[in-house]
Amino acid sequence: MDTARTVPPAPAAARAARGAGRRRAALPLLVCALYAVLQLVAGPQFTLFPDSYRYARATERYLGAPPAEAHRTALAAYCASRADRTAHDRRLQPTVRQSEDAIRAAAERACLDRWADAPDITTGDPRYQAIFAGRPGYPLLAAPFVAAFGVLRGMQVLGVLTAAAGSLLVLALLRSAGLTRRAALVGQVTFLATPLGWWSAQALSEGLFTLCTLGTLWGGLLLSRRWSAAGASLTAVSYGVAAVTRYSSALVLAALLSAVTVGALCLRGRARHRGTAAFAVLSAAAAGGVAVAMRTLGLPSSQDTLQDTFTHHFEAPDVPDPWGSLAGLAERFWADWSAQQAALPYFLLLTALAAWALARYGGGLGRLALAIGVTGALQVTAHPLTTEAARLGCLMWMPVVLGLPLVVDRHWSARPVRQPARGRGDAPDSP
Template sequence: MTVVGPFVKPRPPRFWVVVLAVVFALLQLANVTGRDTPDTKNYLSYALSLRGASKHEAAAATIDYACAGRASIARRNQSVNVVHFREPSPARRVAEECRRDQWGWVSKRLSAGQTAGHTVPFMPPRFMRIFEARPGYPVFLVPFITVLGVKWGLWTSSVLITVTGGVLAFLVLRTLRAPTIAALTGQALFYVLPCGTTAMRPMTEGLLLTLTLAALWGCALALEGRTRAATALVGGSLAALFAVKHSQALFLGLCLAGACAVLGIRRGGLRQPLRRLARPLREVGVVAACGVAVTLLAAKVLGYPSESESLQDLLTAHFSRPDRGRPWSDFLDLEVNFWVEWLRREFWQPFFPTALLAGAWGALRQRPAFGVFLVAGALTGVLNQAGHPDINIYGDRLIVLAWVLPVVGLPLLLEQVVRPRVRGLDTVPGPLRTHAGPNTAMDAGAGAGLDAGVAR
């Protein structure tokens, strides 16, 4: 706050957006290494190959990065071990063992002629084909690792992706005409909930979260009647998702097209402002449906691994065992077992389902039309998890997209608490309502400027 004469001038919203982003970035200096997963090696070696590195050079840089992270974790773990904390650091030993182990497998595969594609052969060829079909994230990494090197390039790119996701959460909420404090809460939630932690890992999930939020921002703009910007954001996000992970583009296209269909069916029962949005909703639905069709066609033309191949990868532990004779039957049995166990664990610590329910309630109660889109976006995380019913894959990263529901929905749930206190300070008016009490006339973004006769 700055004082101008007898008046207090509030900081502009962008100031606090930058403050939150900077604070988050500084906090991430606590863990510059040690965030990688086995998938990180595949993406990093792909990026190094695109930069012009040979297979051996890409393998050396990737293995050094992965083993340095493993050594760092071993050192930190020992420093707090109640028995061994006074002993010498195990970092050098762990790094050497890691390099010896990784080079043992890579050298054998390179000697056997497994040199096709962009990735280093850390795994069998059938498994590596899955990553060859995901060029988007490696392409994104290239300028960062070229300018800053592998360690700081990966860290900086992860910070940028995660910060952008938080800013997009803020923009979605402001487009929905939520108060500034609610929008900033959404940005902060993106950083502190598991979506922020997962986005900071050098994998595709950060880009998936950011691009999904970009598409949802387009949906919010569609409810404002801004058709051109909406279709550009939705179409661009689906195209980028295809490059990053084409199955996610398929899921998001299907879910957004379904959301448009639901809103189209319900349009006659909603109030006049939403009925006037038939054209924006129709065009977003068409773009989403076209995204689904193009994704299926392009994946077929480019020879991407099929769903059957992905199924065998899951059921054979990355092709380390013979193919299953009845993969779909085995998959369905595993699917049922997975969700029973998943629910058991979630009920034991029910923070995630509680956050999902609260977020859905906030979004569907305060902005019912956009709430349908938000639930559709979160559903892509559930579909992604359902396609990979593995209970042990680095926490809940496969279902992480479901966290967009509380990130946006919880601030909307809190909106009625904070709005009376900031009514005179916000530059954007609150959501439009009728005089009919608790019934929302329509989503705030859909109502502004479209129905001057609706009372505030």
């Protein structure tokens, strides 16, 4: 029959299906490649921060350099990076007549002369140095990249890879939650386009901690669907790496996720199973373990970081009531932040839409994503400084990154939501 001639032979149909599958699988990698190209075009937008210098110095020490040499190497990279940014910014001023090379050379020399004999570009106070000594995670991760490419280029390569890995984790997490490829790809692109992606690409610990946060969230999602073995392993590893990356942030994250999960166990009948209980126990154990380690190892506490904040890195005498000072500063900061958001409310609008989607469609994913957003807000509250708020509060974008794909999946997807496979008698924790 004529209609039979229009059906392609089985081998051809199979080849076409395999080709389409390979193209769909390659699309997320293409997004990562495009992102890497854009980072190369960004030029001096990648700049080492003062904290980057300290992480670079620690990395050099892990690679075997003596303290003085580690300082010189990290300082050289820091000064070169800042000089590039200074030259770029000054050349945009209409009254500047110097060449960019001359501006760069002068800025680099001034930076090196200023800090060459100093113990640190901020302060050598032991209390301040102890804050970074308890964070070996990122310097250890950076070590092979710095060994291969040098400080500046190695940290930039690591940043691009970290941001790309974070976007792929978002993609895989959303697929595990049952979203379509199109919706998960929206989540990947959103991650790279928001401050979460930008700060993940910087030479700071934010990128590694974001990966740990996503790993913890993914483990919690798997456990909420009773995939206990994989979820428990992923959760435990993520908490462990987070603790050696930024132990104070890991403590807040674990405590909040534990509280949210215990609440789900008490209030949601479908959440009362072994997987959810396991995640609650792992989160509580992570929070307790970090608290015990802080006391046992003598790591700097919130009291120390508050004194650092209110004494400008211990240059001024300690304040008598740092918690009272924090309450007043936080109140002023959030009032100012609210006014700024009211003037340009794109973040509030996106967060409101994402929060609605997570609450309505997210199930276990929704409550965990919203808890991570609250973690970001608490980190800002603990350090309510306008110069650091964007970095410390980047986790506040996590509900947007994970919530907008749910809107796409429910309202603009051509196919129904795919439910993940589950064992007999299991039921996903969903609305």
